[in-house]
Amino acid sequence: MSFTDAIKTCFRKYATFSGRARRPEYWWFALFLFIGSVVLGFIDGALFGTVEVERAPGVYDVEVRSVLGRIFALATLIPALAVGWRRMHDTGRSGLYLLYPLIVMVGITTFLGFAYGFRPLFSGEFGALIGGGVGLIALLAALVLFISPLLVLWWLTRPTQPHQNQWGPVPPKGAR
Known part of the structure; x- marks a missing residue:
């Protein structure tokens, strides 16, 4: 499957969460999303400019007003989720x-919220969250949180x- 075929397939199956997607379909579409985000980031910077924001005395951040990038992200969110869902099916896992x-x-946010209350969690007082046995559980949960995207x-x-699995037959090599 070529780069353009993968993009066409993912947009044609815009919200299709059933079936299977081979690796090329998923990874070509992921590359399209990455390139689109980078290019639109530059275009947003050129068209809408940047804003310098003072975070603390003497500490400045530059923010790009990202209008086109946000529209692109919103327009491609569902097909990105759908192709990822189908890719998981292709490996024999649930989407x-x-x-x-x-x-x-x-799960971590809910656990910490019930253990300590939500005020320190949402105000950024993470030092208050790392005490006692609950803190140890929170550190283990943070490790799981770090590993989980890598596992996915x-x-x-x-x-x-x-072979055929519960989500359908093996897609042909040049599936469109």
Whole structure:
């Protein structure tokens, strides 16, 4: 599957979460998303300029007003999720595995919120969260949170299952 074929396929299957997607379809579309974001970031900077924001006395950040980039991200969110979902199916896993880091993040936030209250969590007082046994559990959960996106990335790189699975038959090599 070529770069353009993958893009056409992903937009044609805009919100299709069933079936399977081979590695080239997923990774060509991921490359398209990356290139589109970078190019639109430059265009946004040229068209809408930048804003210098003072974060602290003497500490400045430069922010780009990202109008086109945000529109692109919004327009490609569903096909990106759909092709990732189908890619997980192709490796023999449920598409929910794609959301594993998000599930871990929500679980950690909920746990810390119930253990310490949500005020220190949302105000950024992380020092108050690392005390006692709950702090040890929080550190282990942070390790899981660090590993979870890497695990999902590894799952996305796995080869196609060579036989039909519960999500459908093996897609042909040049699937369109």
